[in-house]
Amino acid sequence: GENVEQHPSTLSVQEGDSAVIKCTYSDSASNYFPWYKQELGKRPQLIIDIRSNVGEKKDQRIAVTLNKTAKHFSLHITETQPEDSAVYFCAASISDYKLSFGAGTTVTVRA
Amino acid sequence: DAGVIQSPRHEVTEMGQEVTLRCKPISGHNSLFWYRQTMMRGLELLIYFNNNVPIDDSGMPEDRFSAKMPNASFSTLKIQPSEPRDSAVYFCASRLFDRENSPLHFGNGTRLTVT
Numbered sequence: 001g002e003n004v005e006q007h008p009s010t011l012s013v014q015e016g017d018s019a020v021i022k023c024t025y026s027d028s029a030s031n032y033f034p035w036y037k038q039e040l041g042k043r044p045q046l047i048i049d050i051r052s053n054v055g056e057k058k059d060q061r062i063a064v065t066l067n068k069t070a071k072h073f074s075l076h077i078t079e080t081q082p083e084d085s086a087v088y089f090c091a092a093s094i095s096d097y098k099l100s101f102g103a104g105t106t107v108t109v110r111a
Numbered sequence: 112d113a114g115v116i117q118s119p120r121h122e123v124t125e126m127g128q129e130v131t132l133r134c135k136p137i138s139g140h141n142s143l144f145w146y147r148q149t150m151m152r153g154l155e156l157l158i159y160f161n162n163n164v165p166i167d168d169s170g171m172p173e174d175r176f177s178a179k180m181p182n183a184s185f186s187t188l189k190i191q192p193s194e195p196r197d198s199a200v201y202f203c204a205s206r207l208f209d210r211e212n213s214p215l216h217f218g219n220g221t222r223l224t225v226t
Contacts, residue, residue: 034214043202043217044154089154098167099215101154 002027004092006102014110019077021105023090026071030092033066033073034099038087047088048075080109115218117203123224129191132221134203135184142208144215145178145188148200157201160186161208193225 003026013019025033031052036044050057050064050073057064061080066073073092077084090102116135124130136143145157158168160180168178175194180186190197203218 036217043219045217046214049214098156098159103153 002030002092002094002098002100004090004100004102006090006105008105009103010106010108012108012110013080015080015082017080019075019080019084019107019109021075021088021090021107022072023074023092023102024070024072025092025100027092027094028068028071029094030071032093033064034091035064035075036089036091036101038089038104040086044089077107080107082109082111085109115203115205115216117201117218117221119221120219121222121224123226124193125226126194127192128225129189130193130197130223130225132188132201132203132223134186134188134218136186136203136205137216138184140205140207140216141183142206143180143186144204144206145186146202146204146217148202148220154202157188190223193223195225198223198225 004023006023011019034049035047037047038044048059048062048064050066055066061078063076085108087104087106089104091099093099115137118133141162143160147155147157157170158178159166163180176190178188200220200222202220204215206215207213
């Protein structure tokens with residue numbers, strides 16, 4: 001099955017700086033790559049997703065890039081704010097039901 | 112839409128007791144998932160239903176775990192008998208399964224503590 005690896009496991013950034021989280025996947029057939037944000041004690045919530053026919057997608061301060069050849073995708077958060085502090089999960093799936101999640105990255109934005 | 116609704120939010124029980132977790136998916140969604148989240152193992156898929164039919168239960172850890180979906184608007188996850196190692200947050204999630212991989216929506220989870 002699909003194996004998703006996520007790095008780093010923890011990330012501390014100064015407010016206003018950028019944060020980058022990277023994920024790799026094993027199944028070249030994967031074609032859907034969502035990112036979820038989970039605040040402490042709350043549910044994971046979708047923040048952005050990208051499909052394999054697109055190399056980059058942006059939504060305000062958040063962007064995701066995908067390199068299908070290298071089988072990796074990244075989340076970029078610019079101008080970080082304290083409310084960006086959370087655990088972020090990447091995931092990958094092929095055209096069926098099963099999302100494989102990365103282990104998560106705990107992001108801390110220092111004021 | 113109220114989103115995916117789970118109950119109870121918290122459950123504390125003694126080892127050996129039966130535990131039942133409940134989930135109401137988003138109306139119109141035809142796929143339902145049960146996940147377990149722990150610090151050690153992250154988010155694990157336990158079982159997946161499509162159109163109320165269990166498709167993949169390979170993630171169910173043991174025979175002590177069972178899940179049902181009697182209709183499109185309700186699912187249960189049951190643990191009998193419960194053990195301390197079952198302590199975790201259990202999330203239910205739903206989506207509309209189509210060709211384009213629609214987003215997965217999570218409920219608020221049930222935090223289970225087995226003493």
